[in-house]
Amino acid sequence: MLDRKFILENVDAVKLNCKNRNVVADVDRFVELENSRREKQREVEAYNQESNAVSKSIGKCKTPEEREAKKEEGRILREKLAAVQQSLKEIEVELDRIQRSIPNMAHPDCPIGNDDGSNTVVDYGKTPLPQWPEGFKPLDHVDLAKMYKIVDFEAGARVAGAGFYFIQNEAVLLELAIEQFAVNKLALKGFTPMITPDLAKNSILQGTGYIPRGNETQIYSIENSDLSLIATAEITLGGLLANETIDAEKLPLRLCGVSHCFRTEAGAAGRASRGLYRVHQFSKVEMFVFCLPEQSEAFHQELLSIEREIFDDLEIPYRVVDTATGDLGGPAYRKYDIEAWMPGRDSYGEVTSTSNCTDYQARRLNARYKVKGEKGTNFVHTLNGTAVALSRTLLAILEMGQQPDGSVVIPKVLRPYLPFDRITPKQ
Numbered sequence: 001m002l003d004r005k006f007i008l009e010n011v012d013a014v015k016l017n018c019k020n021r022n023v024v025a026d027v028d029r030f031v032e033l034e035n036s037r038r039e040k041q042r043e044v045e046a047y048n049q050e051s052n053a054v055s056k057s058i059g060k061c062k063t064p065e066e067r068e069a070k071k072e073e074g075r076i077l078r079e080k081l082a083a084v085q086q087s088l089k090e091i092e093v094e095l096d097r098i099q100r101s102i103p104n105m106a107h108p109d110c111p112i113g114n115d116d117g118s119n120t121v122v123d124y125g126k127t128p129l130p131q132w133p134e135g136f137k138p139l140d141h142v143d144l145a146k147m148y149k150i151v152d153f154e155a156g157a158r159v160a161g162a163g164f165y166f167i168q169n170e171a172v173l174l175e176l177a178i179e180q181f182a183v184n185k186l187a188l189k190g191f192t193p194m195i196t197p198d199l200a201k202n203s204i205l206q207g208t209g210y211i212p213r214g215n216e217t218q219i220y221s222i223e224n225s226d227l228s229l230i231a232t233a234e235i236t237l238g239g240l241l242a243n244e245t246i247d248a249e250k251l252p253l254r255l256c257g258v259s260h261c262f263r264t265e266a267g268a269a270g271r272a273s274r275g276l277y278r279v280h281q282f283s284k285v286e287m288f289v290f291c292l293p294e295q296s297e298a299f300h301q302e303l304l305s306i307e308r309e310i311f312d313d314l315e316i317p318y319r320v321v322d323t324a325t326g327d328l329g330g331p332a333y334r335k336y337d338i339e340a341w342m343p344g345r346d347s348y349g350e351v352t353s354t355s356n357c358t359d360y361q362a363r364r365l366n367a368r369y370k371v372k373g374e375k376g377t378n379f380v381h382t383l384n385g386t387a388v389a390l391s392r393t394l395l396a397i398l399e400m401g402q403q404p405d406g407s408v409v410i411p412k413v414l415r416p417y418l419p420f421d422r423i424t425p426k427q
Contacts, residue, residue: 001099001363004034014102020112020325023103030098033091040088047081100206104360107334111324118324119337125311125318129341133404140344141398142275144408145171149426151276163265163280167394170423174397174410175283175390177417182285182310182387183256189306191256191287196236198260199227204239207365209331209357218263233257234384237288241367241380248371251380252291252299256387259284275395277342277349282391289383292369293359296381300356303385304336307352310387313413316396317341319348331357340396351392354385 007014008031015027054074061067111120132138145151150171156164167175183193202212202221205228211217212228220229230236237257246253261284265273276282287306289299304320311318323335332355339348359379362368368377401408401422408423415421 001360002102002104003363004099007031007099007102008034013105017105017325018102020106021103021328022114022326023101023330025102026098027102030095030102033095033098037088037091037095040084040091043084044081044088047077047084051077051081100364103328103330104333104358106325106328107356109322110328110334111322113324114326116324116327119327120322120324121319122322122336123320125308125316125320125338127312127315127317129317130343130400132343136404138343138399138402140275140342141395142344144398144402145275147406147425148408148423150174150423153275161280163278165276165279169426170420171394173418173420174414174423175394177414178314178388178390178393178397179258179283179285180417181313181414183258185310185313186254186256186285186287186306186387189254191254193256193258194233194237196230196233196257196259198230198262200230200235200239202226202228204242204365205230205235207242208235208238208361209329209364210235218265220262220264229262230259231263232261232284232384233259233286234288237286238361238365238367238382238384241290241362242365243367245368245370245377246290246380248292248369251369252289252295255288255290257286257288259286261389276391277395279391282389284389285387287354287383287385287387290367290380291383293378293381296356296358296383299383300334300336300354303354303383307338307354307385307387311338311340311351314393314397314411316351316400316411318351323353329355331355331360333358333360340392341400342396343399343402349392349396351389351396352386355383357382357384 011027011031018025018027051074054070054077058067058070061070111118150167150169152166152168155166187193205212205219210219210231212219212221219231222228236259237255260281262281265278265280287303291299318338318340321337321339323337328335335353335355337350338352340351342349358381361382362379367380369380370377397411398408401410403409406425410418410421
């Protein structure tokens with residue numbers, strides 16, 4: 001979240017940022033409450049000082065009457081102090097609620113717009129769009145999955161409901177190959193591989209900017225517990241430094257998290273969302289970085305470069321999109337998406353994103369660093385980026401690899417992990 005002092009000193013900029021990001025946050029009420037909190041805090045300090053002075057004076061009283069009068073004075077001061085402290089507590093609750101609703105400031109170069117229609121395409125990948133033979137009509141991955149008997153959506157719906165699926169036959173090995181390829185690449189680049197829990201405490205979800213409860217949530221909560229299923233390993237990796245202080249010399253930390261991801265996908269519908277594109281459960285390899293503030297912009301470019309390298313290696317055409325202010329998540333200072341070409345829909349679809357969250361998540365998580373020889377601590381910066389979301393990557397490989405003879409060719413970089421180089425239809 002944003003620093004309270006920053007909000008007070010930049011009210012107009014914060015209000016404009018909320019407007020640009022389509023976020024409703026009562027900044028004026030926040031300013032009113034923060035000024036009231038400061039005044040109440042001064043009252044608490046004054047009552048404490050006065051109460052301490054009265055307590056010390058009791059021992060100096062010369063008569064019982066004088067002593068009782070001082071005790072009564074002390075009692076009245078304590079009652080006044082308690083009333084102010086209760087008022088201060090109520091102010092803090094409302095103040096914290098509003099503060100948490102205010103999004104991170106957006107990078108000055110972010111496209112300004114209400115939704116993804118204002119996103120800006122900044123570059124394209126190395127692989128050109130496919131040139132199909134005349135008369136050949138590419139299928140989408142749902143039809144391909146039935147032909148090859150590699151994804152069973154009907155069985156998934158019977159067992160767990162719409163949006164769930166069984167992966168089977170060659171697709172199991174292919175998904176594991178994609179995961180192994182991504183993890184190996186990141187390990188060679190200095191990322192520490194980790195398999196994270198699939199659940200996290202709600203305080204960690206809130207700290208990373210996810211909402212565990214409420215009508216707008218995309219999170220599955222566990223009833224009668226303080227736990228929720230994670231939507232991404234960003235949540236669990238970000239929680240590693242919650243309420244911790246790390247030596248500056250140990251930064252940056254580059255982490256690679258493998259996890260299942262669970263999302264309610266409330267409101268998602270339409271042909272573009274069918275099949276593997278928008279599901280309730282999938283696996284993902286996530287990149288996460290804790291770093292010093294002056295390092296975060298460079299790391300953001302590094303994460304984007306790695307995402308691009310992965311999809312160039314997989315021979316999937318894509319474009320890089322600079323995300324508009326209205327399409328940014330609350331914690332993001334800037335976000336880039338990679339949108340892969342998906343022949344089945346004859347358009348691009350998001351396959352990765354990478355965000356620089358500056359110190360926004362760190363303030364909520366209380367994740368700090370300390371410089372040797374200096375007093376005090378500072379908040380780390382956090383960044384995240386999708387290496388591969390396995391369901392959408394599988395989708396893109398199936399649709400891009402389909403051939404006129406009915407087979408699907410496997411990208412060359414994945415073949416060392418597989419006992420086959422193409423998938424053929426099942427009888």
